[in-house]
Every structure is written in structure tokens, then in C-alpha cells.
Amino acid sequence: MDTCRACQHYVAATKSCGPLVTEAFTDSKLCGCFMPAKSRLKVSSCPLDKWGATITKDDLDAIRHMLENKEQYTNEDLVQWHNKMTGGKQRRSSCAPCNNNMVKDLRRLLQSADKDA
Numbered sequence: 001m002d003t004c005r006a007c008q009h010y011v012a013a014t015k016s017c018g019p020l021v022t023e024a025f026t027d028s029k030l031c032g033c034f035m036p037a038k039s040r041l042k043v044s045s046c047p048l049d050k051w052g053a054t055i056t057k058d059d060l061d062a063i064r065h066m067l068e069n070k071e072q073y074t075n076e077d078l079v080q081w082h083n084k085m086t087g088g089k090q091r092r093s094s095c096a097p098c099n100n101n102m103v104k105d106l107r108r109l110l111q112s113a114d115k116d117a
Contacts, residue, residue: 003051004035017047042085043113053113055085060113063106078102085109 004010009018009030017038018030031038031047038044042055063081066073075092082090082102086109090102 001035001039003046004039007050009048010035040087041109041112042087043109055113059084060110064110067103067106075099082106
């Protein structure tokens, strides 16, 4: 967020990169995103290349492989990838709804990364 706040395109009133939803209305390279949310996503990057994703393509491929092969990963694998991708501090759990939520989070992040690609 420090990089975004220092950028000439940052709009403090809306905390966005240019006007909100810029891409829907112009050919601008600005993303129009709500930056407190976008800057926390480890798969996101700045459209002006001022900061990049901290999750690599290899990481995304490994997560995709893990989720496609459910029987081959452990709860510990799930927790480690979830925490790496989200910056969370989840712990290993036998709670099925908690584990399902972590899987849903990873799937959403993969979808977000696919859209950005």
C-alpha cells in the first residue's frame, strides 16, 4: 500500500488506482481497483509494474495440481498453501467446514490469477 499511496494515480478518497472501475470505461492502464484489498492479494500486481505478485506461476501450478488430486494432499499441505497464498495464520484442523473454506479460498485465488493472466 505504501507504493500505491505514493503513486500519482492513487485516489485517496476512494483508495483506488485511478477512478474506481476505470477499465470498464476507458483504455487506461490503471486498474480502478480498491487498493487495500488488491494489494493484499499475493497473486495481484500493479498494471503500471510498480509492484508484482509474490506468488509465482510454479506456486499456482502446484496449488492447482494439489486441488485436482484431493487424495494426494494432506491437511498440512492445505494449510501451508492457504497461509502462503493469503498471508493467513490458519492451523491444521479436523474441522471439515474450515478445511472446505480454505479450499474455496485457494480456488478463488486461482480464478483471480487466471483472470489477471
